[in-house]
Amino acid sequence: MSRASEQAYSQIRGMILSGALPPGDQIREEWLAEQCGVSRTPVREALRRLESELFIRRSERQRSFVADWSLDDIEDAFVLRELMEGLAARRAAARITTAQLALLKAENDAIGRAVSAATPDVHAFLKHNKCFHEIILEAAASPRLTNLLARLIEQPVVWRTAQSYDVGDLQRSHREHNELLAAFARQDGGWAESVMAGHIRRAFHTYADAHLGKKPAAIIS
Amino acid sequence: MSRASEQAYSQIRGMILSGALPPGDQIREEWLAEQCGVSRTPVREALRRLESELFIRRSERQRSFVADWSLDDIEDAFVLRELMEGLAARRAAARITTAQLALLKAENDAIGRAVSAATPDVHAFLKHNKCFHEIILEAAASPRLTNLLARLIEQPVVWRTAQSYDVGDLQRSHREHNELLAAFARQDGGWAESVMAGHIRRAFHTYADAHLGKKPAAIIS
DNA sequence: ATGGAGCTTATTGTATACATTATGTATTGG
DNA sequence: CCAATACATAATGTATACAATAAGCTCCAT
Numbered sequence: 001m002s003r004a005s006e007q008a009y010s011q012i013r014g015m016i017l018s019g020a021l022p023p024g025d026q027i028r029e030e031w032l033a034e035q036c037g038v039s040r041t042p043v044r045e046a047l048r049r050l051e052s053e054l055f056i057r058r059s060e061r062q063r064s065f066v067a068d069w070s071l072d073d074i075e076d077a078f079v080l081r082e083l084m085e086g087l088a089a090r091r092a093a094a095r096i097t098t099a100q101l102a103l104l105k106a107e108n109d110a111i112g113r114a115v116s117a118a119t120p121d122v123h124a125f126l127k128h129n130k131c132f133h134e135i136i137l138e139a140a141a142s143p144r145l146t147n148l149l150a151r152l153i154e155q156p157v158v159w160r161t162a163q164s165y166d167v168g169d170l171q172r173s174h175r176e177h178n179e180l181l182a183a184f185a186r187q188d189g190g191w192a193e194s195v196m197a198g199h200i201r202r203a204f205h206t207y208a209d210a211h212l213g214k215k216p217a218a219i220i221s
Numbered sequence: 222m223s224r225a226s227e228q229a230y231s232q233i234r235g236m237i238l239s240g241a242l243p244p245g246d247q248i249r250e251e252w253l254a255e256q257c258g259v260s261r262t263p264v265r266e267a268l269r270r271l272e273s274e275l276f277i278r279r280s281e282r283q284r285s286f287v288a289d290w291s292l293d294d295i296e297d298a299f300v301l302r303e304l305m306e307g308l309a310a311r312r313a314a315a316r317i318t319t320a321q322l323a324l325l326k327a328e329n330d331a332i333g334r335a336v337s338a339a340t341p342d343v344h345a346f347l348k349h350n351k352c353f354h355e356i357i358l359e360a361a362a363s364p365r366l367t368n369l370l371a372r373l374i375e376q377p378v379v380w381r382t383a384q385s386y387d388v389g390d391l392q393r394s395h396r397e398h399n400e401l402l403a404a405f406a407r408q409d410g411g412w413a414e415s416v417m418a419g420h421i422r423r424a425f426h427t428y429a430d431a432h433l434g435k436k437p438a439a440i441i442s
Numbered sequence: 443a444t445g446g447a448g449c450t451t452a453t454t455g456t457a458t459a460c461a462t463t464a465t466g467t468a469t470t471g472g
Numbered sequence: 473c474c475a476a477t478a479c480a481t482a483a484t485g486t487a488t489a490c491a492a493t494a495a496g497c498t499c500c501a502t
Contacts, residue, residue: 471477
C-alpha cells in the first residue's frame, strides 16, 4: 500500500487497538480522513481492508462500525488460528531448510534472553515472537495459508493477548518454541502440529483467564 | 457492494473465469473501467477485492496481473479447503437445527434429481451444491470460518473443477452428501468431518485427472 | 397522540482532474 | 559499443466535486 493509504490504515487500526475507537462505535469516512490528514479515497481503501480483517463491520445500510467481539467470537478466532498454524507447522517440518532452522533458533534465543531478565522485555518478546511465527509460515511455503492467517493474527483480540502474559507465560512460550525446534529438526510434522496447536490453545486460555475472570480448576497434586 | 463496484467486480471476475483475460496478463485500471462502463474508482475497489481472493496478483511496483496457478498452488487451495470445510462440517454437526437439516435434505434431493436424468443438469447441480455447502457453513456458525472459506471457494480453479465432472462424479457427489446428512442427523462431528474431507480431496483428484492428464493407478480387484 | 409523507440533513458512492511514481527510450559520456 | 542518466510516456495514487441514498425530522391527517 502506498503512502496515504498506509497512513490511514495503520492510524485507524491503532485507534481501534488502543481503544480510542471503542467497539460498536459508528465511524464516518470524512471524520477519519480529517484525523489521518488524508482524503476520503485512501480512507475508504483502508476501511475495506480493515473490514476484511474483521476490525470493522458494516451494517446492511453501508455504515461502518468498530467490531465488537463476544467470547464465542474470540474462541472462534483462536480455534481457526490453532488449526491453521498447526497446518503451517506440519508443512514447515517437511520443508524447512537448515538456514531457516538456524534463523528460527536465533529468534527463540532472543526470546529466551528477553524473558529471562529480571524484568522481562515484553516488547522484544513480541518482536521476536512475531518473527518466529513468520519464519515458520515462510517455511510452510503456502501463499494461501499465509494470506488467510494474516487476517487472523492481526486481529485486536489476538494482539491484546500478549499484554496479559505474565513472566511464567512468557517463559513457557519460550519452552514451547524449543519443542517446535526439536520437531522441526527431526522433520516430524505430526509432532510440530501438535505442539503448535497446544501452543495456540494455551494462548486462548491465558487470554480468557486474564480478560474474563475465568480461573482454571484447582490442580490436585 | 454497490452498483458500479459490483458491476466491475463481477465483470472482471467473469473475464478471468471465462479465459477472456488469460493468466499472466497485465491489466490496466483505465482499460477495465472502459470495459465495465464505470470510472476507475469502483474498478480499483473491485481489483482490491479480487486481489484478496487471489484472482489477481500485484507486482512489487503496483502493477496488476491475472494470477496463474501452478499444480502446487492448486493442491494448496484444495488442502486448505479440505481442512476448513472439514472443520465447518464438524462444527455444523454439533449445532445444526432440524430446520436446517430439512433444508439440506431438500437441496440434496434437488441435486439427486439433477444428476439422475438422462442428461444431467450441471447448472442445477452447481446451484444446489452451492446452497448445500452454504447451509453447512451457516450451521457451523463461525463468521470467521465463513469469511475465510469465501476466499477459497470463489477461486478460478475451484470453479472450473465442476466443469470436469462426468455423470459418475456427479452421482458420487450426491451420495457423499447423503453420508453427510446421516452424520449430521446423528450429530456425529468426527464422521461429518471425515466425509467432508474425503469429499473435497476427491474433488481435487477429479480436477487433477481431468486437467493434468494424470490417471489413477489401476485397481486390482 | 400516532403514524406516515415529504422534506432536510448527513453519509456514502462515483466520476474526474491532478499528483506521483514507475517504465521505457534515447542520448551522451566513457 | 556499453552503461548510465535524463527525459518522455504511461500507469497508479490522491483529492475533490458532485450524485445517490439513507437517516432524521417536521408537520399534517386521522
